[in-house]
Amino acid sequence: MDTHVTVNEGSAVLRLAGRFDFKAHREFREAVDSLLQQAGKNAVQVDMKDVSYLDSSALGMLLMLRDKAKATSRDVALVGVSGSVRQVLDIANFSKLFSIN
Template sequence: MDTSVTVSDSAATLRLVGRFDFKAHREFREAVEKLLQQSGARAVKVDMAEVSYLDSSALGMLLMLRDKAKAASRDVSLVGVSGSVRQVLDIANFSKLFSIN
């Protein structure tokens, strides 16, 4: 999986590309740390438009992001979610934990 972080105004975007599974753990964690260190970014958007696969470890990583962002007083939303990725998030009831677009 590839990750990139961009910041504009008061929002930081974490863009994910490829398979979001346990192999992506280290890269995702490093991207989250970078993202949360950005000053002024009050909102965090996780762009999942190009995620082709999502497993249970990815769900755990998203929960870790949510907890760290909450501790830093930041809101997290998942954007660009569709197809099988949306199905996995729906089955896991993530819509109760995140804003999903």
């Protein structure tokens, strides 16, 4: 999986691409830590437009991001979600935990 962190005055975005699974754990955690250090008070968006697959460990990583962001009073939104990725998030009822677009 590829990760890319972008922080502007108005937004903090974590762009993900490829397979989001257990192999991505270390890279995702490092990207999250970097993002939260740079984000200031900005809400966080996770751009999943280019994610082709995610598994249960990816769901756990998203929950970890949510918990870390919440501890610093930030909201997390999942954006660019479609196809089978959307289906997995819907089955897991993530719409109750995240804003999903």
